Amino acid sequence: MPLDLSSLQKAVNSLERAVKVSDRIIKDKVNTDEEEVIRAGVIQNFEFTYELCWKFMKRWLKINAGLDNLDGATRRELFREAYKSGLIEDIENWMEYHEARNETSHAYGDDKAKDVFEVAKTFSKDAKQLLLILEEKND
Secondary structure, eight states: OOOOOHHHHHHHHHHHHHHHHHHHHOOSSOOOHHHHHHHHHHHHHHHHHHHHHHHHHHHHHHHHSOOGGGTTOOHHHHHHHHHHTTSOSOHHHHHHHHHHHHHHTSOOOHHHHHHHHHHHHHHHHHHHHHHHHHHHHOO
């Protein structure tokens, strides 16, 4: 049974657009209100795209790899299985994304926001790659 990837496609596309806009507007280290709002938008897109990514990994693995025992799995275990199945290329990158996502759920200052923002920009490429692989393997 194929997965309906439309929500993941929309999220990945939204994150890509947000990153492109941020790259065009945020050019220097000066922190303006406009830059803060744009950075916050990229981070918000990162949050929901990351959540969809790991949930779609889990769904795909349950359906296509017969891994019904993932409900109690840690993210590292989930990412390990996704790596074994060829869904992702680097477990450590995905752990970094997981840690950055955890950071967004706590109060953070400007430095933390900038760190998560940079991670989100890198994540955009890996989220797109995951989507492409899921589309290819979507039976």
